[in-house]
Amino acid sequence: MEDNNKLDLMSDLPCEILRHIISFLPLKEAVRSTSVLSTTWRQLLAPLSVNLEPNTKGIANIQQVLGRFLRSYVSHERLKLISFRAAGDDDGEDLKDDVGLIAMATKGVEKELHLHFMENSRKSRTIDHGFHLKMQQTLVLGNVQSFSSLKTLHLRSVDHHATRLVSDLFACCRRLESLTLEKCGGLEDLHVEGCNSLQSLTILDCGDIVSITICARNLKSFSYRGVLPRMQLQSASDLVEANLDFRYGVGGNEFDLEEVLCLLDSLKEVQILTLCGWLLEMDQSFSSFPCPFFHQHWHEPHLWMDYEMVKSNTSQLKHLKIFELSGFSSDDSELLLMELLLNKAVVLESMIVT
Structure with missing residues (x-):
């Protein structure tokens, strides 16, 4: 009975001290832990809502909002949340008035930024938009200083409305070491290049992906989970660890044996290679493979x-x-x-x- 009546003395501490306490936790653990604690703790991570005016440039405003967001925190703050809406774009490109891009941004003191994009339109959810995403580091102006210090960038649910925003943000991340793309529906072609500081790249559950091209000469770790796409790893001589999980098979893509062999050949110098069993197993229910599944490979010596x-x-x-x-x-x-x-x-x- 006495234990049940104990007071929560920590929740009465000043907010500055509570923020300092959670700053010792990894970003994901801080979010998870505070969500199940008292109201005081949850309020520390309450999102700040920013609604952009309909008559402003959507992408430019989002970049400015994110720039101020990244500059605002001090070292003892672990994270804040900010939600923003782009109500429209004057030139009619990328962000549409009837779409309303909604995103949640989460940052940590370890120079870490998570961006989760969400659609806020029934119309946009009913239309299947396939898109290409090119992430290339170039000399850009604007909020370069705001993003140049970022070391970790996690992008979730990027759609065709956000491609220009994401490309511009990536171009500003001059010291980026870790990049993750997760559950980006509609993403068909991904091209990442020119990031000499990038050491870790993770791509998870982008179910519509068809082609991936990676050119990052200092990449140390690469992890992929999803359907088997056309995948090229260029200048991957420094790659130490690779994890390829093709658990969903070929999806809507065509199987090309030579492309798979070229991919594996590009990984021959890695120290740790993890492959999903899908590459090594055969469905016992098949008594034969119908053409044209292997018709283009009948002449190749790898098969006989x-x-x-x-x-x-x-x-x-x-x-x-x-x-x-x-x-x-x-x-x-x-x-x-x-x-x-x-x-x-x-x-x-x-x-x-x-």
Whole structure:
């Protein structure tokens, strides 16, 4: 009974002290923790609403709002939330009056910014807009100083209305080290290049993706989850870790064996490679594969070489140190794969089979 009557003394502390306390938590943990605590804690992270005037330039205003938002926090603040709406764009491009782009921005003291875009129009939700997104760092003016210090950028639910805004923001992030794109419906083509500071890139659950081109010469970690797209990793010699999860199969795309082999070849120098079992398994319910699934590959030696020929014609994996295989069933193909890896991975330190 006495424990149940204990007072919450921490919630009575000044807001400055409470903000300093949550500043020691990672951004996601701070949001999760404060959401289940008292009203006082939740108010620390209450979003600040900013409604842009309909007669202003939507994208320019959003950039200005975000610029002020990033400049406003002091070192002991862990994060704030801000929601903004772009009511229209004078030139009729990117942001439409009848759409109303809604976004939530969350920042942390570790030079971290999360942007979550949400549609606020029934019309825009009923129309399927496929779009391309090119993220390239160039010399730009404007709010460069506001964004140049950002090290982590997490983009969620980017749609075709936000492409210009996102491209402009990325161009300003001169010191960006980590970029994540998540659940960007309608995104068909992604091109990321020219970011010499980028070390980590993550792409998650963008279900309409068809093509991905990455050119970031200092990239150390790359993680992908979604359908199998056409994927090119250019200048990836410094890549240390790669995680490719094609759990959703080819989706609406066509399977191209040569493109997959070229992708795997571009990853031959990585130290840690994680592949989804989809690349290595075959559905036992298929007694045959109908044409034209493999018709363009009937002449290619990869499909008819026996194990000894594969073993003699494959290159050594000079940097692969860790290999993990889950769902091991002890069939002949898996045993041959393990034997091939043991033979070719000359610096392998750990093999985990479950």
